[in-house]
Amino acid sequence: MKAKKIRVLVAKPGLDGHDRGAKVVARALRDAGMEVIYTGLRQTPRQIVETAIQEDVNVIGLSILSGAHTHLFPEIMRLLKENKAEDIIVIAGGVIPEEDIPELKKVGIAEIFTPGTDTRDIINFIKEKVK
Amino acid sequence: MEIVKKIINGDRRAAAKLITLAENDFDKAEDILKELYSYTGNALVIGITGPPGAGKSTITDKLTKSLRKQGKTVGIIAIDPTSPFTGGALLGDRIRMQDLSTDPGVFIRSMGTRGHLGGLSQVTQAAVKILDALGKEVIFIETVGVGQAEVDIVKVADTVVLITMPGMGDDIQIIKAGIMEIGDIFVVNKADKEGCERLITEIEMMLDLNQNGQWRPPVLKTIATSDFGIQELEREIKHHLEYLKESGELEQRRRESAKKEIFDIIQEKWKEILADSVSNEFLNEIVTKVVKRDEDPYTAVKKISDILMYSYTQGGKK
Ligand SMILES: Nc1nc2c(ncn2[C@@H]2O[C@H](COP(=O)(O)OP(=O)(O)OP(=O)(O)O)[C@@H](O)[C@H]2O)c(=O)[nH]1
Ligand SMILES: [Mg+2]
Numbered sequence: 001m002k003a004k005k006i007r008v009l010v011a012k013p014g015l016d017g018h019d020r021g022a023k024v025v026a027r028a029l030r031d032a033g034m035e036v037i038y039t040g041l042r043q044t045p046r047q048i049v050e051t052a053i054q055e056d057v058n059v060i061g062l063s064i065l066s067g068a069h070t071h072l073f074p075e076i077m078r079l080l081k082e083n084k085a086e087d088i089i090v091i092a093g094g095v096i097p098e099e100d101i102p103e104l105k106k107v108g109i110a111e112i113f114t115p116g117t118d119t120r121d122i123i124n125f126i127k128e129k130v131k
Numbered sequence: 132m133e134i135v136k137k138i139i140n141g142d143r144r145a146a147a148k149l150i151t152l153a154e155n156d157f158d159k160a161e162d163i164l165k166e167l168y169s170y171t172g173n174a175l176v177i178g179i180t181g182p183p184g185a186g187k188s189t190i191t192d193k194l195t196k197s198l199r200k201q202g203k204t205v206g207i208i209a210i211d212p213t214s215p216f217t218g219g220a221l222l223g224d225r226i227r228m229q230d231l232s233t234d235p236g237v238f239i240r241s242m243g244t245r246g247h248l249g250g251l252s253q254v255t256q257a258a259v260k261i262l263d264a265l266g267k268e269v270i271f272i273e274t275v276g277v278g279q280a281e282v283d284i285v286k287v288a289d290t291v292v293l294i295t296m297p298g299m300g301d302d303i304q305i306i307k308a309g310i311m312e313i314g315d316i317f318v319v320n321k322a323d324k325e326g327c328e329r330l331i332t333e334i335e336m337m338l339d340l341n342q343n344g345q346w347r348p349p350v351l352k353t354i355a356t357s358d359f360g361i362q363e364l365e366r367e368i369k370h371h372l373e374y375l376k377e378s379g380e381l382e383q384r385r386r387e388s389a390k391k392e393i394f395d396i397i398q399e400k401w402k403e404i405l406a407d408s409v410s411n412e413f414l415n416e417i418v419t420k421v422v423k424r425d426e427d428p429y430t431a432v433k434k435i436s437d438i439l440m441y442s443y444t445q446g447g448k449k
Contacts (some may be wrong), residue, residue, distance in 0.1 A: 003154070003155060003245060004155045004156075005218070005243070006153075006154070006256075007151075026221060027221065029217035029219065030217065030220060030221045031214075031219055032217070032219060033217050033218040033219045034219050035213075035219065035220045035221070035222060035241075036219070036221050036222065037222045037223075037224045037225065037241050037244050038221060038223045038226065039221065039226060039232075040225075040226035041227065042231060043199065043229070044233075044234050045214050047229065047232045047233055049202070050233050051225065051232045051233050051239075052233070053143060053144050053147060054143060054147055054238055054239055054240060055147065055241060056144075056148055056150065056151045074260070083144065085144065098392065101247035123361070
């Protein structure tokens with residue numbers, strides 16, 4: 001019985017109450033054959049990292065609209081490191097200003113998908129990274 | 132073994148990794164599970180099943196919070212169906228358990244059914260052991276109770292709570308289809324909705340007709356979203372455990388569960404050996420012969436079995 005599956009946590013940090021984008025991505029990843037753990041709205045960095053560890057995911061996909069990414073994302077990366085789970089690939093999507101992207105990549109976010117990204121690009125990126 | 136030590140010392144990352152290995156490559160996990168086995172058998176296992184959306188996750192969340200207040204540690208294995216078409220799955224049970232995720236006394240793992248029927252219950256049993264060795268005192272298994280395969284999974288539990296809700300029209304049908312027998316405690320959740328009393332009456336009637344053991348399953352009413360009835364459910368679970376112990380049924384159930392596990396694994400092993408040692412061409416040839424009446428199915432099976440036995444004694448699979 002051998003059946004490796006890519007496991008992805010789709011999480012929504014921050015306080016805004018919209019998760020349409022996150023749900024669209026979650027469904028697209030499922031349809032691409034992945035196991036998607038969906039946790040709902042308003043997750044704290046600690047909740048996200050703890051869930052990622054228990055679920056042993058390959059990827060965390062963060063969706064954000066509220067603009068709080070500049071402090072939430074580094075905090076998530078810090079907690080991953082603290083838990084020796086920095087091998088988990090972190091990607092992000094949502095409304096993220098162009099000028100913030102280099103800084104986020106520097107703290108270890110593997111890729112940032114801005115609004116209008118084709119979900120197929122996200123799928124390909126994940127499949128390429130998780131080998 | 133390093134990983135076994137880590138798990139019994141409470142390393143949740145090691146436990147999570149071993150569950151993944153059991154899901155992805157059971158043969159490899161086996162070597163570790165062998166060593167882990169002597170550290171298991173301490174947890175109380177509770178199966179939570181019922182139709183989609185009945186409130187299984189919400190009730191599991193509430194029961195867990197209550198157990199935590201009493202100082203008990205909890206493991207949760209939440210199983211959702213894998214799409215047979217894409218192989219993917221959307222695992223959303225954690226949405227109802229958000230506050231539990233940062234509690235160090237709770238470990239939650241979501242699993243897809245992945246289409247391996249016998250394999251799933253084997254993997255679930257492995258996951259239960261891993262959480263047990265990790266030190267979780269009570270372990271919940273949540274599955275959607277629609278098919279026989281899902282029912283099979285919760286059969287390994289000490290106590291099975293069957294959750295349903297009014298207003299589904301055919302929910303009573305779902306319960307009738309072979310699932311009725313496995314419920315030790317019945318819960319009609321969403322008692323704030325219309326049709327609750329009627330559903331309770333129907334279930335009571337059916338239980339009276341099917342009465343066969345010493346334990347008559349109680350039928351409870353809950354509103355999980357507002358904690359109504361949760362305490363009573365907890366009391367009934369305790370009550371059932373006492374019954375299991377006093378009547379000797381606990382031992383009986385654990386025997387059944389061990390037996391089922393052994394047979395599940397044997398089945399999977401031989402299926403693998405079959406796939407590895409008998410080619411499809413050969414199987415097709417035999418099938419053609421049987422269809423044409425050149426050979427009977429019994430002789431065909433004998434031939435295949437001989438090949439299997441030979442492969443097995445030669446070291447089995449590649
Ligand atoms: N009105 C009402 N809604 C409830 C009650 N219990 C749960 N719900 C709601 O019912 C929905 C489904 O609850 P879940 O706990 O996810 O149900 P489930 O059985 O785990 O669902 P699946 O895992 O998807 O099969 C959620 O929106 C809950 O908030 C209740 O007692 N009354
Ligand atoms: Mg659920």
